[in-house]
Amino acid sequence: MPIILWIICGAVVLLGFTAFFGAPYVPSRNPEMERAFKKLYPLGKNDLLVDLGCGNGKVLKMASKFGARGIGIELNPLFFLIAKLRTRGDKNISIKFGDMFRMKLPDETTVLYVFGVERDGERLISHLEAEAKRLGHNLTLISYATPAKKHRPDREFEAYYLYRIKTQ
Numbered sequence: 768m769p770i771i772l773w774i775i776c777g778a779v780v781l782l783g784f785t786a787f788f789g790a791p792y793v794p795s796r797n798p799e800m801e802r803a804f805k806k807l808y809p810l811g812k813n814d815l816l817v818d819l820g821c822g823n824g825k826v827l828k829m830a831s832k833f834g835a836r837g838i839g840i841e842l843n844p845l846f847f848l849i850a851k852l853r854t855r856g857d858k859n860i861s862i863k864f865g866d867m868f869r870m871k872l873p874d875e876t877t878v879l880y881v882f883g884v885e886r887d888g889e890r891l892i893s894h895l896e897a898e899a900k901r902l903g904h905n906l907t908l909i910s911y912a913t914p915a916k917k918h919r920p921d922r923e924f925e926a927y928y929l930y931r932i933k934t935q
C-alpha cells in the first residue's frame with residue numbers, strides 16, 4: 768500500500784479513536800471562550816485549570832494568557848503530541864497523556880474545563896465529586912456545549928455551564 772494511504776488510514780484511526788471513547792475533536796472558539804471565562808470565572812495567577820480532553824491545547828494557552836497555570840489531559844496520541852508542540856516553552860502549561868476519568872487531579876486544581884459529550888456529563892461530575900472529596904476542597908467545572916442531564920448548572924452564559932463541585 769502506498770505510504771499516503773498508510774498516513775490517511777493512521778489519521779482516520781487516530782481521529783476516530785476518541786470519538787469512540789468520548790468526545791471527538793472539535794476545538795472551542797476563542798472569542799466566545801474568553802468572554803465566557805470573563806463572565807463566569809475570571810482566571811488569575813492563583814488558578815490551576817485542568818482541561819479534560821485538551822485537544823490542541825488552545826484552552827490552556829488562553830488560561831496562560833491570564834496568568835493561570837494549565838494542565839491538559841488528552842487520550843488521543845495525535846492531539847497529545849500536537850498540544851505538547853503548540854504549548855512547548857510555556858512554563859505555565861503541561862500536557863499529560865491519559866484518560867480524564869482515571870487521572871488524579873493535582874492538589875492545587877481550582878477549575879476544570881470540558882468540551883465533551885452529553886452522555887459523559889453525569890459520569891464526569893461523579894468522578895469530580897470523588898476528586899473534590901479526596902482533595903478536601905471544592906472545585907469549579909466549566910462545561911462547554913454539553914450540560915449534564917441531572918445536575919443543574921449554578922451559572923450559565925451562552926453555551927457555557929458552570930458547576931460548583933462540592934466536597935460532599
Ligand SMILES: C[S@@+](CC[C@H](N)C(=O)[O-])C[C@H]1O[C@@H](n2cnc3c(N)ncnc32)[C@H](O)[C@@H]1O
Pocket residue numbers: 785788789790791792793794795818819820821822823824825826840841842843846865866867868881882883
Ligand atoms: C471537543 S474536543 C475539545 C478540545 C479542547 N478542550 C477545546 O475545547 O478546544 C474533546 C477532546 O477530548 C479528548 N478526549 C475524549 N475523551 C477523552 C478522555 N476520556 N480522556 C482524555 N481526553 C479525551 C478528545 O481526544 C478531544 O481532543
